[in-house]
Amino acid sequence: MKRIFIILAVVVVVLGALVLFVGKALAIEVNGGSRITSGLVVASGGEVIEMVFAVPDTLGQPRPSGFTMFSNDATEFWIQRRFAGGLRDTVPLHIPAGRSILIPAPDPVRDSDGANDRITIFVGGHTDSVYALPWYR
Numbered sequence: 001m002k003r004i005f006i007i008l009a010v011v012v013v014v015l016g017a018l019v020l021f022v023g024k025a026l027a028i029e030v031n032g033g034s035r036i037t038s039g040l041v042v043a044s045g046g047e048v049i050e051m052v053f054a055v056p057d058t059l060g061q062p063r064p065s066g067f068t069m070f071s072n073d074a075t076e077f078w079i080q081r082r083f084a085g086g087l088r089d090t091v092p093l094h095i096p097a098g099r100s101i102l103i104p105a106p107d108p109v110r111d112s113d114g115a116n117d118r119i120t121i122f123v124g125g126h127t128d129s130v131y132a133l134p135w136y137r
Helices: 002-030
Strands: 048-054 066-071 077-081 093-095 101-104 116-124 130-135
Touching (some): 093 101
Antiparallel strands (some): 048 116, 066 130, 077 093, 077 116
């Protein structure tokens, strides 16, 4: 009888630890950043990837710290980021065929009417869709 109680106690402790570990892992995933939204893909022939954040930020959306850029068909392409004052990167960043690149996000630029902040990345030279996967820290 004593053995059964010891085995049950060990099983309860192990299951409790497993539930606690899985719960914490799911909580980290849920709080990792905002959901991927539309505007993070540019189809062939398109030129702009843009994230739009409402001002004031009533949802508390975090701003991405960077983006992993890659193309759907693994062809080469180039990008330029927009900075304050509407300035673009002076030299386009080239992403070779079959590669991805992690770039720092530019600071959001506020619209002239003050309603939205925008993170804008210009894309060129691609024959298929290009994606921007946001990173949050």
